[in-house]
Amino acid sequence: MTDTLAIIIANRDIERTLTQKLLAEKFVLTRIGSSGGFLRKKNITLLLGLTKERVEQLLALVRAVATEKSQLISAEGETPLATEAGVPEVPLGATPLRVGGATIFILAVQKTLRV
Numbered sequence: 001m002t003d004t005l006a007i008i009i010a011n012r013d014i015e016r017t018l019t020q021k022l023l024a025e026k027f028v029l030t031r032i033g034s035s036g037g038f039l040r041k042k043n044i045t046l047l048l049g050l051t052k053e054r055v056e057q058l059l060a061l062v063r064a065v066a067t068e069k070s071q072l073i074s075a076e077g078e079t080p081l082a083t084e085a086g087v088p089e090v091p092l093g094a095t096p097l098r099v100g101g102a103t104i105f106i107l108a109v110q111k112t113l114r115v
């Protein structure tokens with residue numbers, strides 16, 4: 001019986017690896033393409049119905065696949081450009097920002113109806 005709904009929003013870069021690992025562990029999912037508002041990057045949104053007992057297994061699996069990294073973002077929202085020497089040129093006012101990873105919402109399901 002499904003009593004929990006998990007919504008996972010992750011970077012599209014990890015879509016294939018994440019969905020393969022979820023399916024290998026017998027998670028049933030629905031995939032929705034989405035895009036982020038802040039960095040305008042393509043994302044993947046996954047909806048999973050599961051039992052409370054499998055929530056920790058799901059979180060561990062997503063943590064193993066969806067790692068964060070630091071990226072410099074300029075005021076214009078662009079990443080630094082490489083110079084001839086191969087050393088990144090950091091734009092004035094660039095800010096380090098944590099990107100990647102995943103956002104996971106775990107919701108209790110009170111009632112499931114099929115109509």
